[in-house]
Amino acid sequence: MSTRIITIPTADHGDVQVAEPDWCTADHSWEPYRVDITHTGAKTHLVIPTDCHGPVRTLPVGFLWRPFDPVQNKIMAAIEADEWHDFDSAGLIRAADALVEHATTLRVYARQLAVLQNKGGAAQ
Ligand SMILES: [Zn+2]
Numbered sequence: 001m002s003t004r005i006i007t008i009p010t011a012d013h014g015d016v017q018v019a020e021p022d023w024c025t026a027d028h029s030w031e032p033y034r035v036d037i038t039h040t041g042a043k044t045h046l047v048i049p050t051d052c053h054g055p056v057r058t059l060p061v062g063f064l065w066r067p068f069d070p071v072q073n074k075i076m077a078a079i080e081a082d083e084w085h086d087f088d089s090a091g092l093i094r095a096a097d098a099l100v101e102h103a104t105t106l107r108v109y110a111r112q113l114a115v116l117q118n119k120g121g122a123a124q
Contacts, residue, residue, distance in 0.1 A: 010034045018067055021075075023116070039065040044109070046102035048095045050085045059081060059102065061109055063116065069118045077109050 006020045006028065013034040024039040031037045043062035050056050058081070064074045087095055 008037055010037070015070075020063065023063055023117075024065075024099070034068045035066070035070070037066065037068055039063075039067070044105050046098055046105075048085070048098045049091070050087065050095075051091055052086050056085055061106060063113065075113060077106075077113050079106075 004020045005017050007017050008014045008028045008031060008044040010016050011032045016037065017036050018037060021039050021041075023041040026038060026040045026044055028037065041063040043060040045057035045061075048056045048058060059079055061077055061079045063075055064078050067073060
């Protein structure tokens with residue numbers, strides 16, 4: 001865990017000082033309320049080759065931490081899901097192969113998350 005402290009201006013609590021994790025790549029200049037402060041890390045996407053849209057980047061996974069969230073105040077991994085794509089049989093097999101590869105990535109994130117949470121990425 002980084003010891004770097006940053007100051008984030010908020011509408012409801014003025015300038016808020018918060019520890020900035022080493023893995024955070026977020027732009028904190030737009031968070032209007034203290035509870036909105038969210039540390040986010042780099043994302044890794046599943047890339048599925050499709051006939052309709054070419055390579056589609058989907059299911060991004062990355063770490064996030066909302067240090068002032070009253071309910072979930074610890075480092076988590078987040079996955080985003082979005083739209084539909086069509087596949088023929090060969091395309092579906094390529095998608096399945098990509099999913100298997102992405103599952104390996106998710107397991108790496110899970111191990112890293114366990115380490116980060118054990119380092120004290122919870123309460124301020
Ligand atoms: Zn941050």
